[in-house]
């Protein structure tokens with residue numbers, strides 16, 4: 001019955017599920033954001049892989065749908081858990097019986113308050129970035145996570161210096177082999193035109209500031225989620241498509257304003273060995289999200305049902321309600337700050353709250369058995385499953401690869417003849433088969449390298 005509700009992100013899912021389960025209870029959704037993020041076009045790709053679009057909708061839609069939900073649009077500035085009270089930025093206070101915190105992560109900028117350093121997190125910051133980019137000839141993108149990876153591909157007409165701490169691009173999702181496979185897309189002369197926005201997005205009327213109540217914090221917008229760049233015009237002042245220089249093994253330590261930078265050069269101050277300086281135009285961008293939100297301390301997280309984006313301890317607290325109490329994560333589960341995981345956590349948090357209220361026990365949800373993520377990078381379909389980067393396997397594992405340049409990249413991680421994880425780039429059609437092989441831990445030793453032989457239809461063997 002839980003599945004009857006439309007899938008949404010963490011917080012929304014909690015509301016949907018509780019509102020329907022307890023129609024006579026008042027449910028308050030307290031949010032700093034004037035919009036809610038709803039999941040639309042949901043598609044179950046396989047047992048654990050889900051595909052969907054994320055759409056902004058006015059929060060009033062939720063109230064229309066469930067009469068027992070009231071949306072309070074204000075930031076929560078204080079939580080007093082011993083008194084069961086929250087205080088909001090508009091000066092009001094609310095008493096609660098049960099509380100679920102889903103306050104998301106908060107962006108971490110290299111420096112705060114520098115007008116040339118932008119972080120991308122929500123609709124406002126993405127629009128601010130677009131505006132700055134339109135006047136820029138050269139920018140620096142700092143970071144090697146999902147946001148940077150998407151950004152460098154989408155930006156056109158602007159020189160990009162991409163500073164990454166690692167040796168290869170996209171190391172959150174890939175290994176160096178996959179990075180090599182993807183790189184030609186960055187240097188391709190005629191890059192595909194970015195896709196049109198395939199859905200309408202709700203935007204607060206007038207300027208982005210208009211929808212905010214006075215005094216509301218400007219740092220609490222919702223994370224954008226999948227396809228966040230669609231509909232944005234990410235173009236600089238130049239006519240070329242791509243010009244990306246990748247600066248590897250590079251951690252950004254300091255950022256100087258242009259004047260300072262010129263002065264440093266004029267006084268011919270030498271930078272310490274190993275340090276580099278890079279001159280950039282306006283619109284330097286840094287996109288890093290940090291897990292957790294300061295609203296609650298770890299002990300408060302423990303007292304409440306938490307499905308925030310998420311200190312691991314919070315995650316464990318929730319999970320512990322349905323799992324054996326040794327707090328071990330299931331074999332193939334990884335923690336990543338992704339929409340799918342937020343959705344699953346929201347759903348599970350609500351399930352735990354409802355079960356507690358009804359005095360019932362709960363089963364562990366199937367989706368927690370395997371880490372599975374489907375997305376798009378550089379216009380390729382990308383699927384990552386289980387321990388796709390051999391996370392936690394030490395040196396006792398083998399990798400098998402199949403790669404056809406410009407077409408597909410397949411990597412499987414094997415241990416003792418069993419499949420532990422996989423990366424699938426391109427239209428491989430192998431996700432369901434590999435998902436099953438990871439979950440059922442079948443001994444595949446007999447197949448050896450044929451497991452990835454393109455002349456053998458592997459699906460027929462195992463489906």
Ligand SMILES: Cc1cc2nc3c(=O)[nH]c(=O)nc-3n(C[C@H](O)[C@H](O)[C@H](O)COP(=O)(O)OP(=O)(O)OC[C@H]3O[C@@H](n4cnc5c(N)ncnc54)[C@H](O)[C@@H]3O)c2cc1C
Nearest residue numbers: 010032075076103104220222223225226309337338339342
């Ligand atoms: C630019 C960008 C692109 C992304 N792209 C993808 C992608 O392609 N695929 C993917 O799987 N994931 C992606 N992610 C990650 C994904 O968006 C997050 O994992 C997901 O949104 C987390 O959901 P959440 O409900 O935990 O938190 P959030 O979506 O951040 O929601 C938290 C909510 O809490 C509110 N809030 C916070 N503090 C307070 C307070 N004190 N008082 C009141 N309200 C408060 C915020 O306003 C917000 O509405 C992306 C993230 C970013 C920033």
Ligand SMILES: NC(=O)C1=CN([C@@H]2O[C@H](COP(=O)(O)OP(=O)(O)OC[C@H]3O[C@@H](n4cnc5c(N)ncnc54)[C@H](OP(=O)(O)O)[C@@H]3O)[C@@H](O)[C@H]2O)C=CC1
Nearest residue numbers: 143144145146147148165172250251252287288289337375
């Ligand atoms: N298509 C998708 O699936 C997408 C998913 N997302 C998800 O949204 C969340 C937020 O995205 P994002 O912020 O990109 O994720 P990450 O936190 O993974 O990326 C931040 C990156 O910045 C690097 N970094 C931090 N400080 C410095 C510095 N001073 N100098 C150089 N590099 C630095 C980090 O390196 P280090 O880790 O070594 O500190 C890391 O590579 C993530 O969970 C991401 O997976 C986002 C966009 C698209």
